[in-house]
Amino acid sequence: MKLGVLTVPLYHLTLEETVKYLHSLGVQAVELGCGGSPGKTHLDPDVYLNHPDKIAEVKELMKKYDMEICALSAHGNAVHPNPEIAAQAKQDFENAVLLAEQLGVDTVVTFSGCPGDSPTSQYPNWVVCPWPDDFLTILDYQWNEVLIPYWQKEVEFVRAHGVKHVAFEMHPGFCVYNPETCLRLRNAVGPELGANFDPSHLIWQGMDPVAAIKELKGAIYHFHAKDTRIDTYNTAKNGVLDTKHYSEVETRSWVFRTVGYGNSTQYWREMVTALKTVGYDGVLSIEHEDGLMSIKEGLEKAVATLKDVLVYENPGAMWWA
DSSP states (O other), X not given: OEEEEEOGGGTTSOHHHHHHHHHHHTOOEEEXXXXXXXXXXXXXXXXXTXXXXXXXXHHHXXXXXXOEEEXXXXXXXXXXXXXXXXXXXXXXXXXXXXXXXXXXXXXXXXXXXXXXXXXXXXXXXXXXXXXXTHHXXXXXXXXXXXXXXXXXXXXXXXXXXXXXXXXXXXXXXXXXXXXXXXXXXXXXXXXXXXXXXXXXXXXXXXXXXXHHHHHTTTOEEEEEEOEEEEOHHHHHHHOSOOOSOXXXXXXXXXXXXXXXXXXXXXXXXXXXXXXXXXXXXXXXXXXXXXXTSOHHHHHHHHHHHHHHHOOOSXXXXXXXX
């Protein structure tokens, strides 16, 4: 396994300053945003795409600091009912695939997307229950008329450009939000589709990350190291569905925390053990979204925790057996 960081919180630094800083902390890999919600400050397709000299500069920079690019990220909603939003998300994703091809990166992280409830919709409609029956009609339209056909076509583009893994962040608000929905889309489209396993989004939904990891054996293509703290009192009052702004920490049912501040170090050790057990030996990429800590403190505490938790070496033969 390797320790990585999604560099979005460090956009106040240049790419070289970022890589140099992370290298000094012992980080081994970076995940670079190149469109969509992660932005593209460190890897703008207009600057790098189809510019071999600029691509070579990035490769040399990574070599200089002994750093790996573990994934490119372009989170968006390419099946948004607004055609302009959908087209931009599609372009961002395809640019990420093209950049990945030129950089020799095999994984692109994104969202599955969420359509509206009909061809005339203006906004996405995330369905969370089966009744009234209208919701089942919506789900049938979203999956069978929009989502599956879109990704069946898009995966042809992915294959044509040598990207092996499309890692869907299982995120509420999108059609893929848990292992079941991730595997449903994967089974309908192909093995190029899999999970970006971010436990923070699963924890507040009530899932056990270890169980989810085991369910997704063979389909985990990336991992976001981010924690969630459940406020038991607020959850007891209002449940886990919470639309208040993330800044309202005191009254929210749950908030994102840096690794080790939502759950114990042992909790994270259990996840790493599960990952190793199912054969995931890739990068754990820290995604810092902790509203109670500065970028520097949150990142550095996550790095320190994960350094102690990760299993870096392959075990070799069981000498005692």
